[in-house]
């Protein structure tokens with residue numbers, strides 16, 4: 001695996017710091033209590049150490065795009081935990097398991113072997129050796145994944161897998177999902193919680209789905225958020241020490257720059 005680059009490290013200027021940890025749609029990171037936009041300035045480069053970054057948030061906030069780009073830029077591994085929940089859901093559907101029956105799901109949760117490739121430039125996902133990267137994005141899996149991922153036996157199995165992948169990442173890893181900062185990796189070096197308006201998220205998703213109806217897409221997103229946020233075990237939630245970044249009015253490039261800056265600031269402080 002490539003070592004993290006030892007190039008320029010930037011940190012937020014003092015003017016951008018504050019007690020809060022919310023970044024809104026501005027061209028550079030700033031905090032809740034700060035009125036002036038933050039500036040990035042060079043600091044001394046320290047020895048690169050493994051860094052664990054947790055990126056959580058609802059669907060369409062930019063977790064996957066941001067995480068992949070940040071990991072690629074910094075020479076880190078990348079893990080899409082949503083793909084793992086989608087993969088186990090695909091296996092349940094393919095094997096005729098009743099999705100409405102949590103005990104039926106729990107009984108077979110240990111059966112599929114899920115393998116995630118963590119190269120941010122070519123992330124992969126297989127179930128029992130079958131490449132499922134395509135099928136897991138289909139409407140059928142998308143509509144069932146919240147029910148499957150709410151089952152505690154599914155979560156404990158996948159959480160264990162995620163922790164072992166993170167522990168074996170030599171240079172560090174960006175892990176994205178819903179409960180990474182709260183449950184999977186509570187000691188992560190940096191926790192980011194991405195948000196965006198439901199309208200912006202639906203517009204992004206329907207763009208991806210080649211003109212899918214905006215209203216229907218928005219309703220489906222809101223419904224999935226509600227299911228993911230209200231489940232008993234490890235719901236979608238912002239960790240108390242996470243930096244919240246509202247991406248509604250940020251370009252993807254701005255979000256990536258913001259997160260890279262925050263990671264490098266952490267690294268420089270190590």
Ligand SMILES: Nc1ncnc2c1ncn2[C@@H]1O[C@H](COP(=O)(O)OP(=O)(O)O)[C@@H](O)[C@H]1O
Pocket residue numbers: 057058059060061062063064065066204205208247250251252253255
């Ligand atoms: N800040 C942004 N502005 C505009 N489009 C974005 C932004 N962030 C992500 N996107 C686009 O929105 C879609 C969903 O992004 P994705 O990273 O898959 O979100 P998530 O992983 O949170 O569901 C993708 O097509 C992506 O290119």
Ligand SMILES: Nc1ccn([C@H]2C[C@H](O)[C@@H](COP(=O)(O)OP(=O)(O)O)O2)c(=O)n1
Pocket residue numbers: 058059060081082083085086145146149150176177178179180224228
């Ligand atoms: N850490 C995680 C990641 C995803 N999930 C569940 C809940 C989500 O609705 C599904 C799918 O996640 P995914 O990140 O692929 O969804 P989007 O790409 O954001 O639409 O998986 C979870 O419960 N915990």
